[in-house]
Amino acid sequence: MTRLPYDGVVLTAPVSVPYERYTNESAHWWIARALREALKKASVTPQELDGLSVSSFTLAPDTPVGLTQHFGISPRWLDTVPMGGASGVAAMRRAARAVQCGDVDVVACVAGDTNRIDSFRNLLSAFSRFSMDATFPYGFGGPNASFALLQDAYCHTYGATREDFGKIAVSQRANALHNPHAIMKKPLSLAQYMAGRMISDPISLFDCVMPCAGSEAFVMMREEMAVAKGLPYARISATIERTNAFPDDPMQLRGGWVVDIEELWDMAGHGPDAIDVLQTYDDYPVICMMQFEDLGFCAKGEGAEFVRRHDLTIGGGFPHNTSGGQLSVGQAGAAGGYLGLVEAIRQVTCTAGPTQVEGAKRAAVSGFGVINYDRGLCSAAAVIEGVNR
Template structure:
């Protein structure tokens, strides 16, 4: 039977700021602009908001409570994500349960950051104790160095080639060219990909995200309120989170999606073949491979063969990251965990313009809290249009 712990809430609005390489705007301003756009999309006013689920790396010493103060919101529900790129989906599920239980009526689920390459690297050097104490002092190369090892291991263990990762990156760039808010505006060829500047062998330039400035937001409301609002509605059919999986096995090429996906599908009353797209957390192509396997879309260890057999552009048989993802639209820090949600909701509402796919439901996933050699936190959800 379908699970109803999250499904009674409705996503009724979506907003995103322009993605930029740099900006002088305060982080509170970016959060406000994304929230304001999402509320306008929903036909709601800021005074109606009584909950916030927020993720932002650079917000301290402020926090979600002081953001509520800045915006004049009397909040009954607050959530601050501490799970990196997995936080936004986790925050949405917490918000949905608060709405179900009558603890909130209108919740902003928002993520934002303002990074360039230098500030991003500085943040990662002090991301948590294990990175600060045992990796940064030895010039570990940041996340690029970590995920170069994952990429090399996947290639050596399973027989994947750089061309397989390249096909995914090139397809996402093709998607991004139809997204006016994507930072990358020119096509990516296989030759460009294979011969780009080396970053951390075997990773090259187009395997790595471009840190940037931006904010993303969706508005969640009660089913009762949703019925009074115009525009398409989306619900969370089911979702889940999983942390530190598998324990004590840093380079297993497994992650928490393996632990959560079976229960998620069972609770939704759906399966992988019922999905019309996937918006994956794409900090590196290899982690998209791991997500596709953990979410039961592709066979374990054979995703490179699956990629060769499928068209994952917005025109294809299984679209992935239809707005370009972080690899071609940009990674605005913590907003990297919300960009896929915003794209999924935009697609399900039929508002994606030239990159619109024929869809009723799809997957979103999150990944974050990089520690000693891997991300510790995973999340995923099935989003479905409600007619």
């Protein structure tokens, strides 16, 4: 089966509400701020907004249905995407088809979460039935221990070292120093990375993201509408999505991207060598390395050597996670699944400001999320391209 292209639908109005380490504001407040800013940027009134997609871990007891009353909007299309780090690309895929089919004219895709003193602990303790029954009661206080097993297996299988993962973290911190909204504002050296205390061997301090509060958003509409409004925008060249790939693998050393990667590049009409900037989901550096391989930038098992041979900073030959990624910007719950896509839209529309990669036209974005027990279940990827106007 040949998939239909995403003709006539575009991405615009990327918004990042500056993250905060802790807050007393609700998830509703963070989502509302991102939505308001995105609509203003897109020159769309709340009355004109007829589609809404929301991702959030801390919205309870409300759902996106309740948000419509809080916000005073009446959409004819409503979606919620509970796919963690894959939520941004997944939301974009669904919204794009809704606009393309005429079910809706304008969709705002928003993700946001709060972070109070005990929010992260409460989230982890009841994240899934697996976590409640099989990990948390036995001392696995979250994903660190699960990803430690994954990283240990990856290193033993492919020969990657802590220095290799450290280069990813250090490069992203260098990028974050250009981002005024990054939570982490101090330079990070490889020596500091290596001296970081062990959290769950071999996962150390700077392999981990900082939970925080924040929100991200973008708007999807028909291309002629974006042109009429004079908005900078990006087209969708290709997307893929997969849930629970390779369930029989005893340890997750590959993600669902592998199943559909040929389709991604076939649909895009080019290969990974045509990409100007890459945004991967970075809950841990080892997952970035897996994505370099599984997205086709290098062969399986060659991720460490790929990292050694490339400059991953904004001005380098392989710009990666140019905002600083979650490792340095922070992980604002479900907004972490939007962070890379929102930055990618800015990059290819040349609106990224201090993190802009010179000449960036095409971006690849990948998402990875929902570690239910021993592995991340959701994966997604997209290729987007800016339009010169």
